[in-house]
Amino acid sequence: MEQWIITKEHHEQRIDKVVVDLHGQASRTAVQRWINEGAVLVNEKEVKTNSKVQQGDKVTLTEPAAQEVELLGEDIPLDVVYEDSDVIVVNKPRGLVVHPAPGHESGTLVNALLFHCKDLSGINGEIRPGIVHRIDKDTSGLIMAAKHDAAHEHLAAQLKAKTTERRYKAIVHGVIPHAKGTIDAPIGRDPKDRQKMAVTHVNSRPAVTHFSLEETFKQYSYISCELETGRTHQIRVHFNYIGHPLAGDPKYGPKKTLPINGQALHAETLGFTHPRTGERLRFSAPLPAEMEKLLVDLRNAH
Template sequence: MESRFELTVSTEGEPERLDQFVARSVEGLTRSAAQRLIEEGRVSVAGEVAKPSLKLKGGERVVVEVPPPVAATPVGEEIPLDILYEDGDVVVVNKPAGMVVHPAAGNPTGTLVNALIAHCTDLSGVGGELRPGIVHRIDKDTSGVLVVAKNDRAHEGLSRQFRDHAVKRVYLALAFGTLRQDKGRIEGAIGRHPVDRKRMSGKARRGKHAVTHWKVLGRYPGMTLVQLRLETGRTHQIRVHLAEAGHPLVGDEVYGAGGRVNDLRDPRLRALVRQLDRQALHAKTLGFLHPVSGEYMEFDTELPEDMARIITYLEGAAQGA
């Protein structure tokens, strides 16, 4: 059961960072755990989410919501993996849609981490006990390529590349509507939605800088096939950027695509979209420098069957028109 703490910052003493205050005020909570809660939108100041570094000056009302605990150490599970590459330092996998990357409240098992622990016992511990080896994530219902560190040296090297925006990340997506221009750039801060904690928003008062480059690959009645390259990697970045541009991803119920299905005139296409049961987003290409050898490595994956089925139908319908 989730625990809720309502705290008031003392007006006496020096200004204090939010993460320090939360860790000090909630028994049993470390500073790193406090930072994770803040980043997940589980901590609010005066009713709004904030950054861990926010300086509290005194008198603020802070609400902390702590989810129920999960097992401290993930258990290895024999879950099939599509491994694209592996050596003593890294493992590159093609994650299927529906698989969570690491254990968390509500998803303690069946994750990529559980599968990797069973597959290899030498995952890096830098990411935290619940996230061994994880240097980046893709959403549960997004498919595609992901790299995992197998030791601390690899973890640090990969994390540095992601932090410096030096990793090549290319996605394919099906979006509702017609993007009129052939290519473009979307830029704007993304933060936790002020009301709905499960969503991110470009309208949040406090957010992180986010840049997405996009290019149209195909236009069809009611939909556009888009290639996207991430310059930054914020939570739900592509989903938020396209939705707030008026083109939510096909199948993305969280960001407003549900009502667009009924606008599709083709009944067969409507049926294919409803069968998708996830956002039409695939992490197709990942390129990075090997964190130990320095060699550039790039991995490219095919579209999964559910997305490919819709695109094949759209192309066939366009040729028959």
């Protein structure tokens, strides 16, 4: 169950839009279904999807159990790093959307997994059966999916408890002057642009990114990052916040950047405890060729 107190920012806005903003993960369609099912209360009372909230209202969300979704498996090639009867780990290529959404109803990682596995889980009411965590479309690298609900819940609990290991490699603008550091800044919807996330103290969640410097160039830095939390666009938002946006980032970075189609970000390492055996597993995926070439070019130009 989640609860929020409405601030001035959302005063006189529709409850379905407000919950989408505050939740940060759910679609408008899912939220409207929850409201119609009585899962969203305002001041302990059921409301309609077009009801407007007032500053000071208390909004309570109790997410209902998942509904079965109709998704088709698609024969999309997968780079499977690990697989057993409980979990699968895939090295996702840049450009592949993780789960279906408006505008990307097919051709996603979920469609590929459904074809490959036949037996993925689906909880939290989202159209992403089996997906425990997400990485952005243009971020490459490791992502895990569960094959049944018990495994899904176990892996999700690890994410919540911050016991998973998630390390990334990235190329950012500017020369970072510190060998290592921690960015501890809450992330929520950007009040100036609802399509973006931002560091904000309004309806936000804690976000912590640890980083270390791998290499510096004339105008760029190559870094390693470790996520303590997993907010939407966390690394991209945090490094933009400290003045070092990711190279190639179309949403948060400058237009003048390195020749790469999307942010230079790779989920290199993934570690977690196996949901059935209790064994600690750790996987690594090499940098994609596109990022390797950027580094070679930067070294040669240095």
